[in-house]
Amino acid sequence: MKKVLSIAGSDCSGGAGIQADLKTFSAHGVFGMSVITSVVAENTFRVIETQDVKPDIIEKQIEAVFEDLPPEAVKIGMLACREGMLAVAKKLKEWQPSNIVIDPVMYAKNGAALMDPDSIDTLIADVIPLADMVTPNIPEAEKMAGFEIRNEEDIKKAAEIIHEMGCQSVLMKGGHSENTNEATDILFDGTDFYYFSSPRIQTKNTHGTGCTYSSAIAANLANGLPVQKAVEQAKAYITTAITHSLDIGKGNGPTHHFYDVYKNGLQEAL
Ligand SMILES: Nc1ncnc2c1ncn2[C@@H]1O[C@H](COP(=O)(O)OP(=O)(O)OP(=O)(O)O)[C@@H](O)[C@H]1O
Numbered sequence: 363m364k365k366v367l368s369i370a371g372s373d374c375s376g377g378a379g380i381q382a383d384l385k386t387f388s389a390h391g392v393f394g395m396s397v398i399t400s401v402v403a404e405n406t407f408r409v410i411e412t413q414d415v416k417p418d419i420i421e422k423q424i425e426a427v428f429e430d431l432p433p434e435a436v437k438i439g440m441l442a443c444r445e446g447m448l449a450v451a452k453k454l455k456e457w458q459p460s461n462i463v464i465d466p467v468m469y470a471k472n473g474a475a476l477m478d479p480d481s482i483d484t485l486i487a488d489v490i491p492l493a494d495m496v497t498p499n500i501p502e503a504e505k506m507a508g509f510e511i512r513n514e515e516d517i518k519k520a521a522e523i524i525h526e527m528g529c530q531s532v533l534m535k536g537g538h539s540e541n542t543n544e545a546t547d548i549l550f551d552g553t554d555f556y557y558f559s560s561p562r563i564q565t566k567n568t569h570g571t572g573c574t575y576s577s578a579i580a581a582n583l584a585n586g587l588p589v590q591k592a593v594e595q596a597k598a599y600i601t602t603a604i605t606h607s608l609d610i611g612k613g614n615g616p617t618h619h620f621y622d623v624y625k626n627g628l629q630e631a632l
């Protein structure tokens with residue numbers, strides 16, 4: 363069985379972060395592992411408080427995983443602060459895993475900050491260059507690229523700027539472009555642009571979509587799929603997981619991760 367590691371924050375309400383990542387890994391038939399960077403007291407409608415894990419403990423968790431169970435892919439989610447980013451970058455440079463997928467989490471769905479805005483320079487200089495794929499949503503891409511994204515040309519321009527930061531590919535997620543009937547993501551591999559579209563589902567229950575999507579991509583890469591196929595199948599998975607998302611909690615409910623969701627997603631992708 364392939365092994366996949368998530369380096370991310372803990373969402374005690376189970377919809378996003380490490381919890382979403384591990385559910386996604388199980389649904390993809392890979393062995394999931396976790397390095398927790400921050401403990402977030404949050405639920406479907408608010409973030410109460412976060413406590414960042416000490417950089418030394420982040421490093422030791424990574425050491426514990428890699429010296430014993432080296433993963434075939436690594437997904438990186440919430441990195442709250444500069445010190446945590448540097449700890450992760452240091453250990454990944456040391457262990458050099460394949461298939462690193464980085465979801466540059468900056469805000470929760472309700473707008474609460476999950477990353478110190480002052481650490482964006484460290485994210486760009488020290489973390490992004492490690493990535494085989496970076497998966498920003500539109501607001502995150504705007505912060506990274508440094509300009510407002512208004513149309514498809516802007517999305518492509520931002521993808522090129524982010525690619526220049528040293529990652530192998532960039533997947534621009536279109537979940538936030540709410541004035542269209544489609545949810546379209548655009549992958550840039552440094553040469554070509556590839557489009558992945560699904561019908562836009564009318565639901566408020568999208569807590570954890572970004573976490574789930576990047577984890578599904580990492581699991582697919584670990585299972586040996588080439589990059590475009592990994593994204594295509596992850597797109598089918600997230601679309602089905604949103605279609606069957608759960609109307610629980612007072613805010614944005616979570617996506618659904620039953621094994622049949624993966625099977626259905628795969629069938630839709632084929
Ligand atoms: N309402 C929707 N219907 C269909 N697909 C969606 C919808 N919302 C998001 N998606 C898809 O879900 C995936 C995650 O994209 P999204 O932009 O929501 O990520 P994110 O912003 O990082 O997540 P979050 O907002 O939860 O932090 C993308 O493939 C996107 O196209």
Ligand SMILES: Cc1ncc(COP(=O)(O)O)c(N)n1
Pocket residue numbers: 370371372373378379380402404439440467469470471476568569570571572573574
């Ligand atoms: C610990 C943690 N990590 C990430 C997110 C964002 O989740 P998403 O972008 O998938 O909705 C979150 N709300 N909490």
